[in-house]
Amino acid sequence: xxxxxxxxxxxxxxQTPDLQIIGELAQNSSFADLPTQKIAWQKEISIxxxxxxxxxxxxxxxxxxxxxxxxIDAVLLVHGLVIPVEFKTDSSQYLTADIDQAYDYxxxxxxxxxxxxxxxxxxxxxxxxxxxxxCILNPHPRVPDLYQPICTNEAEFPATxxxxxxxxxxxxxxxxxxxTSNYRPTPTIIEAARALYAGHNVAEISxxxxxxxxxxxxxxxxxxxxxxxxxxKEKAICFVTGVPGAGKTLVGLNIATRYRSxxxxxxxxFLSGNKPLVDIxxxxxARDMVxxxxxxxxxxxxxxxxxxxxxxxxxxxHHFRDDCLNNNGKPPVEHVALFDEAQxxxxxxxxxxxxxxxxxxxxxxxxxxxxxxxxxxxxxxxAVIICLVGGGQEINTGEAGIGAWIEAVKASFPDWxxxxxxxxxxxxxxxxxxxxxxxxxxxxxxxxxxxxAVSMRSFRAETVSRFVKTVLDCEVDEARNLYxxxxxxxxxxxxxxLDKAKKWLKSHAxxxxxxxxxxxxxxxxxxxxAIDVKSPMNHVKWFLDGKHDVRSSYYLEDVATEFHVxxxxxxxxxxxxxxxxRFGKQGWEHYSFRGSNWQKINKESRKQYQKNAYRVLxxxxxxxxxxxxxxxxxxxxxxxxxYYDSTYGYLRSLGLSEIC
Numbered sequence: 001x002x003x004x005x006x007x008x009x010x011x012x013x014x015q016t017p018d019l020q021i022i023g024e025l026a027q028n029s030s031f032a033d034l035p036t037q038k039i040a041w042q043k044e045i046s047i048x049x050x051x052x053x054x055x056x057x058x059x060x061x062x063x064x065x066x067x068x069x070x071x072i073d074a075v076l077l078v079h080g081l082v083i084p085v086e087f088k089t090d091s092s093q094y095l096t097a098d099i100d101q102a103y104d105y106x107x108x109x110x111x112x113x114x115x116x117x118x119x120x121x122x123x124x125x126x127x128x129x130x131x132x133x134x135c136i137l138n139p140h141p142r143v144p145d146l147y148q149p150i151c152t153n154e155a156e157f158p159a160t161x162x163x164x165x166x167x168x169x170x171x172x173x174x175x176x177x178x179x180t181s182n183y184r185p186t187p188t189i190i191e192a193a194r195a196l197y198a199g200h201n202v203a204e205i206s207x208x209x210x211x212x213x214x215x216x217x218x219x220x221x222x223x224x225x226x227x228x229x230x231x232x233k234e235k236a237i238c239f240v241t242g243v244p245g246a247g248k249t250l251v252g253l254n255i256a257t258r259y260r261s262x263x264x265x266x267x268x269x270f271l272s273g274n275k276p277l278v279d280i281x282x283x284x285x286a287r288d289m290v291x292x293x294x295x296x297x298x299x300x301x302x303x304x305x306x307x308x309x310x311x312x313x314x315x316x317x318h319h320f321r322d323d324c325l326n327n328n329g330k331p332p333v334e335h336v337a338l339f340d341e342a343q344x345x346x347x348x349x350x351x352x353x354x355x356x357x358x359x360x361x362x363x364x365x366x367x368x369x370x371x372x373x374x375x376x377x378x379x380x381x382x383a384v385i386i387c388l389v390g391g392g393q394e395i396n397t398g399e400a401g402i403g404a405w406i407e408a409v410k411a412s413f414p415d416w417x418x419x420x421x422x423x424x425x426x427x428x429x430x431x432x433x434x435x436x437x438x439x440x441x442x443x444x445x446x447x448x449x450x451x452x453a454v455s456m457r458s459f460r461a462e463t464v465s466r467f468v469k470t471v472l473d474c475e476v477d478e479a480r481n482l483y484x485x486x487x488x489x490x491x492x493x494x495x496x497x498l499d500k501a502k503k504w505l506k507s508h509a510x511x512x513x514x515x516x517x518x519x520x521x522x523x524x525x526x527x528x529x530a531i532d533v534k535s536p537m538n539h540v541k542w543f544l545d546g547k548h549d550v551r552s553s554y555y556l557e558d559v560a561t562e563f564h565v566x567x568x569x570x571x572x573x574x575x576x577x578x579x580x581x582r583f584g585k586q587g588w589e590h591y592s593f594r595g596s597n598w599q600k601i602n603k604e605s606r607k608q609y610q611k612n613a614y615r616v617l618x619x620x621x622x623x624x625x626x627x628x629x630x631x632x633x634x635x636x637x638x639x640x641x642x643y644y645d646s647t648y649g650y651l652r653s654l655g656l657s658e659i660c
Contacts, residue, residue, distance in 0.1 A: 004060035004075070005029055007179050010052050013059050018045055025062060034298045043089045044073060047126065051158040052076075055165070058175035065108055065183075072105045076161075077178055080171025082109060082121045083164065091127040094151040097546065098125055102149040103511030108185070110146045115181030119173065120145040122164055128154040135163045140510060148510075188569050188622070190543070192250050193281050194288045196257045197313075214454045215247055219254050221449040222386060225419055226255075226266060226336055229382045234417055237373065237385040237409060239342075239402065241421040241429065242452030243465070248388040249567060251452065252338040255386065259336055260313045268336035271317040273344055276539040277567045278316050283540045285310045317345075321368065324375035325359065331378035341567065342387035343429070345369045347400035367400055370408035377413060389421070389429060403431040410438055417443045421450035464490055468618040471654065472611055474587045479654045487657070491624040494651055495659045498529050501574045501628040502556050504659055508572050508624060515572035516542065516553025518617045521561040522610065523578030524593040525638050529630065531559050531576055539564045562613040565620050573621035577629045579643035581614055583650040596638065626659070627651060 005028035006021055013021070022041050031037055041061075048059065057078035062071045076083040086102040088095075106123035109116040122137070133151040140146040152160040187195065222238060229236045242248045252270055259266035272278050286306040293301040317339060324332060339345070346354070348367040355364035366374070376383040389402050402424065409416050418438065425432050438444050463482050470479035483492065491508070495501050505515040519526065523533055537558040541551035551558060553570065579598060580591050590601035590610050601607055618625070629648040632641035652658065 003064040003183065004179055005062040005064075005071075007058065007060040009175070010055055010057050010059055010078075014049060014052065018042060021045055021061075029062065031296045036298065040087075040089060043128075044087050047087070047128070047154055047157060048074060051161050053158070055161070058178065060179055063179075065105065065185075070105075075109075077173065077175040079165055079168065080119060080173040081165065081168060082116050082119045082178075083124055083161070084109060084121070085124045085126060088125065088127045090129055092129045092131075094125060094127050094130055094133065097512075098127065099149050099151065100512040100547075101125075106146060106149070107143075107511055107513070110143055112185040113181060113183050115174070115178045118145070120147075120168055120171075122147045123149040124157075124160070124164075125149050125151045126154065126157050127151065132156060135160045137164070137167060141507070143510075186622070187250075189249055189253075189277075189567060190280065190284045192247075193253050193285060196250075196253050197285050197288070198292060214452055215251060215254070217449045218251050218452055221447060222251070222255055223258075226259075226384050229384050229417075230266070230335070233382050235377065235379070235383045235413070235415065236417040236419060237387065237405065238419040238450060239387045239389055239405070239421050239424050240450050240452070241389050241423045241426075243454070246452035246454060248390065248452060249340055252340055252386065252388050255336065256313060256338055266336055267334050268338065269312070269320070269332075269334045270314045270338045270340065271320050272314070272340035272567075273317045274341060274567050275316060276543075276564045277340070278314055279540050280543050280568065281314050282307065282310045284544055285314070287544070317372070321372060321375070322359070324371070325355075325361070329378065331380070332375055335379065335382060336384045336386070337372075337376055338386045338388065339372070340388050341390055342369075342405060343389050343402045344399045345372070345404065347404060350400075367404050367408060369400060369405040370412060373405070373408055373413055373416070377416075389424065401430050403434040406431060406434045406438060410434070415443070417445065419445050419447055419450060422446050422448045423451040464621075465619055468615060471618070471651075472588070472615055476654065483655050487655075492656055493624075493626050493659050494648065494656045495626060495628055496631045496648065497660075498576070498628050498630075500659055501576075501626045504626045505556070505572050505574055512546070513571035513623070514543075514553055515556075515574075516570050517556055517559045517574045517576055518565055518620055519559045519561060519576045520578060520580055520610070520613050520617065521563060522580040522592055522613070523576065524580075525598075526576055526578050526630070528633070528636075528639070529576070530557070533559065533561055537564070543568060562616040566616050569620055569622050571621065571623045573617075573625040575617050575625055575627045577627060577644075577647060579632075579639070581610055581647075582643055583647040593638070598638065598643070627656070 005025045008016065022038055025041055026033060026038070052059070055078055057076060060075040062073070063075045064071050072084045073087045074085040076085060084102065084105045086098065086105065088098055102123040102125040106121045110121050130151070130153045132153065135150055135152070137150070138148040140148060150160060150164065218240065225236055225238055240248055240251060256268045256270040259268040286303060289306040289309065290301050290303055293299045346368040351366065351368045351371070352364050355361040373385065376385055387402065387405055406418065409418060420435065425435055463486050467479060467482040467486060470482060493504065495504070509515045517531070519531055519533055521533055523531070537560065538551050539560065541549060542553045542558055542560060542564070545552040547554045553560070559576065580593065582589050582591065588611065590607045591598040592601055601610065629644050629651070630639070632644045633639045634641060
């Protein structure tokens with residue numbers, strides 16, 4: 001099935017009356033029947049008729065891109081060229097945001113649309129009333145057969161199109177099959193949340209057949225468990241595992257969006273203790289809801305109303321916990337609760353301490369997993385908890401690990417059914433011993449489909465997480481081999497000059513591809529470079545706002561730590577490396593800056609948190625990263641060159657390219 005609302009060969013298009021084309025667009029659209037939209041289509045059709053005179057090829061109008069939650073106004077398939085066209089009717093300027101939008105569409109096609117991989121893609125921005133602009137074909141610096149956007153106005157659009165066509169030799173091209181070709185995207189979690197909330201499913205927004213099957217099988221298995229629990233009036237807890245970047249959060253959002261209506265007997269909630277992730281997803285969904293309501297239905301939805309709806313769907317797990325604490329033993333309204341990064345729930349010591357100091361509850365005596373299960377256990381009929389589990393991601397004191405959930409069920413909720421991913425016994429999850437203690441019980445079920453085995457994090461290189469692991473584990477030979485495998489598709493470079501690192505980011509990002517600087521929360525001696533981890537930053541603005549906002553990641557002024565970026569991604573990243581995690585003769589050494597000196601960290605759990613922090617930082621980039629290791633300063637004992645030189649030397653010894 002074609003992704004566009006109207007498509008035809010250009011000859012047929014020229015012979016078809018406007019009203020028939022508009023009727024087909026309206027019939028296939030998800031918009032309300034708005035006069036403004038029909039007027040816009042009428043103008044675009046008129047402009048296209050004039051520009052396409054005497055040209056053979058195929059035309060698509062309103063081509064759907066679910067990953068971005070947007071549609072391309074028109075796509076021309078001419079002489080082997082793919083020309084996405086963004087119209088800005090009645091616009092008198094070529095705005096940067098509009099140019100980036102046209103570029104984003106072209107990049108998306110080139111990266112994710114199979115029939116466009118080997119085609120020449122030239123994006124066009126048509127601002128109908130803008131001044132003349134030269135038709136210059138500038139190739140993308142890294143992506144073959146992709147060109148930077150060309151700007152033109154209504155009057156010069158026909159001539160601009162002819163110039164583009166004349167510059168390239170005609171190639172054989174399946175224009176009729178182009179629209180039904182596989183579209184295999186790799187969305188960020190923000191893009192995925194937008195698409196799912198707008199009604200797409202996981203198969204539509206996953207990159208490959210293996211991914212789509214993996215995500216669909218896991219989702220379907222969870223749907224069956226939920227349906228079974230409801231039918232049998234049982235209570236169940238599920239543990240979903242996955243390789244790094246496999247889409248555990250995506251599966252959780254898929255379940256939650258399917259059952260998000262309060263009117264549904266399955267009413268669900270997506271819960272996370274990751275405050276930046278919750279804040280950013282809520283804001284992104286609220287903004288998108290306002291945009292879609294205006295575009296699709298012509299209504300002006302108040303931002304506050306959109307936020308209220310989203311808050312019911314995505315909640316901070318601590319707010320959910322506190323509500324249960326204060327509602328006099330009443331059950332929550334939800335039947336299905338999805339806990340993202342469940343391994344990061346607090347252990348008993350941390351929870352008791354918090355309840356006493358912050359909530360004034362002196363007799364609290366449970367871990368966070370035990371209390372959260374008890375909240376859902378208040379339901380009279382049925383309930384399902386879904387724990388989304390990551391391995392090696394604990395980055396803060398008091399995180400209990402996934403074993404605490406199983407221990408709580410074993411000790412206090414023996415009637416609950418446990419559905420456990422077969423991979424949860426792996427050492428990285430730290431739950432093998434407690435699983436062995438329950439594996440023979442009748443209410444324990446092991447499910448292969450609860451493990452996501454296919455990574456979808458980076459469409460450039462699926463071996464990045466493995467490479468980072470070998471770097472952190474000091475497996476030098478394996479790290480060198482993996483770097484050789486990924487360097488062409490996923491550039492990783494080194495520098496000791498922060499300005500050059502920033503220039504590298506800007507030169508590699510195209511369109512609205514997001515870039516930014518990340519740094520360890522313990523990196524307190526990067527202040528001479530205007531990198532202050534103690535300075536407050538607005539994580540919502542940093543992740544969501546555009547190039548015009550000084551608070552956004554694009555400005556490269558505010559930096560994000562592992563606590564801001566865990567669970568989120570950027571396209572291009574600068575990892576700024578301080579002396580807190582430095583390479584020594586015996587491997588990695590761990591330090592914390594206190595007062596005016598570095599102090600060595602000796603506690604094993606804190607060492608692991610710090611190592612995991614750098615694991616998070618080094619796996620945030622979708623397309624590539626630059627690692628900045630300062631040179632230090634001989635006049636400043638807190639920034640001695642020896643704190644940095646060995647780290648830089650180690651990374652360079654792995655084969656990483658240097659930019660000088």
